[in-house]
Amino acid sequence: MNFNNKTILITGGGGFIGTSIARNLVAKGLKVRLFDLDFTNHTLFFNKQGNFPEVEKVRGSILDSNALCNAVSGCDYVVHLAAMLGVKKTELKRVRCLDINILGTINVLEACLKEKVEKILFTSSSEIYGETDGTPIKEDFPQNPVSIYAITKLAGEEYIKAYAKRYGLKYSIIRLFNVYGPAQVAEFVIPRFVKRVLNNKSPIIYGDGSQIRAFCFIEDAVKGISAALLNSNSNNQIFNIGNNKEPILMKNLANKIIEIAGKKLEPEFIPMSKSDRDSSREIKRRIPCIDKASNLLNYQPQISLEQGVRIIMQAGEIPESWVESL
Numbered sequence: 001m002n003f004n005n006k007t008i009l010i011t012g013g014g015g016f017i018g019t020s021i022a023r024n025l026v027a028k029g030l031k032v033r034l035f036d037l038d039f040t041n042h043t044l045f046f047n048k049q050g051n052f053p054e055v056e057k058v059r060g061s062i063l064d065s066n067a068l069c070n071a072v073s074g075c076d077y078v079v080h081l082a083a084m085l086g087v088k089k090t091e092l093k094r095v096r097c098l099d100i101n102i103l104g105t106i107n108v109l110e111a112c113l114k115e116k117v118e119k120i121l122f123t124s125s126s127e128i129y130g131e132t133d134g135t136p137i138k139e140d141f142p143q144n145p146v147s148i149y150a151i152t153k154l155a156g157e158e159y160i161k162a163y164a165k166r167y168g169l170k171y172s173i174i175r176l177f178n179v180y181g182p183a184q185v186a187e188f189v190i191p192r193f194v195k196r197v198l199n200n201k202s203p204i205i206y207g208d209g210s211q212i213r214a215f216c217f218i219e220d221a222v223k224g225i226s227a228a229l230l231n232s233n234s235n236n237q238i239f240n241i242g243n244n245k246e247p248i249l250m251k252n253l254a255n256k257i258i259e260i261a262g263k264k265l266e267p268e269f270i271p272m273s274k275s276d277r278d279s280s281r282e283i284k285r286r287i288p289c290i291d292k293a294s295n296l297l298n299y300q301p302q303i304s305l306e307q308g309v310r311i312i313m314q315a316g317e318i319p320e321s322w323v324e325s326l
């Protein structure tokens with residue numbers, strides 16, 4: 001399909017996932033505009049002068065309706081990623097989280113209507129499922145959010161579906177499962193473990209390390225997101241995007257990272273009560289079922305956990321071949 005005439009606005013486009021999606025869409029020949037509060041945190045694709053030459057950058061907040069409408073003006077699609085996330089931040093700043101993630105999403109929807117946008121893609125989260133009766137988790141599993149962040153994501157989904165029904169705006173909703181990659185902030189578990197291990201420090205595990213997660217490398221997640229935006233099979237659908245191939249216990253993840261780095265370290269366990277996490281919001285098992293994305297979008301994650309961790313360990317020297325592959 002030829003998308004050369006399409007223009008896409010990415011809210012949160014200066015972030016970890018946003019910059020990688022921008023790279024992917026630019027490579028497909030689309031015109032991309034980024035909207036974010038800040039463009040200094042994720043500079044992987046920026047040149048030495050601090051620019052990402054192929055994209056237009058607009059600084060602003062999704063809480064500022066005028067700035068948002070100006071940025072959305074002339075765009076065919078909106079990829080809405082801007083959000084407050086991270087366990088610590090969203091639990092400490094609960095009202096602010098609600099403002100940015102719910103009110104901000106409504107502002108984005110209103111801007112889409114005003115500027116006659118064709119389609120919106122919204123990144124929701126596996127957190128909306130809460131603890132499930134079984135795994136792998138399918139899109140039609142019951143939703144039991146236990147955190148403010150998860151509630152805001154579920155509310156965002158509902159607003160998008162309601163606007164689509166009422167005003168005919170097309171959408172795709174993506175529920176992301178534990179995306180990791182180079183330049184992700186060290187609050188997230190893989191970069192946190194890698195950083196400590198490379199500094200010859202033990203990775204710290206909260207609780208007994210029996211939590212299970214399935215991690216998805218950024219390059220795979222971006223391909224799924226991009227397909228969900230551009231593939232016509234994706235309209236008005238919800239997809240899990242993650243990597244179901246290597247579910248792993250947190251304590252085994254720590255040992256695997258130690259082994260890949262070739263260090264002689266042991267993980268350190270600290271009680272959940274002494275961590276920045278609340279055990280009542282900690283989900284035990286989280287593994288996605290990605291059959292729907294694989295059937296409708298031909299989505300197949302490729303990068304193994306070991307490959308992904310090795311790419312992160314080369315931080316600062318990201319291979320050109322990897323950037324090209326996005």
Ligand SMILES: NC(=O)c1ccc[n+]([C@@H]2O[C@H](COP(=O)([O-])OP(=O)(O)OC[C@H]3O[C@@H](n4cnc5c(N)ncnc54)[C@H](O)[C@@H]3O)[C@@H](O)[C@H]2O)c1
Nearest residue numbers: 012014015016017036037061062081082083123125176179
């Ligand atoms: N990384 C994951 O594993 C994961 C999992 C589930 C869902 N998600 C969702 O994917 C999206 C992108 O996540 P990410 O990992 O790239 O996070 P990120 O923090 O790197 O990116 C979010 C971006 O949003 C911007 N932002 C925050 N508030 C804003 C505002 N008021 N106005 C404009 N921009 C604002 C931030 O500056 C940041 O650049 C988020 O919606 C997140 O909830 C991510």
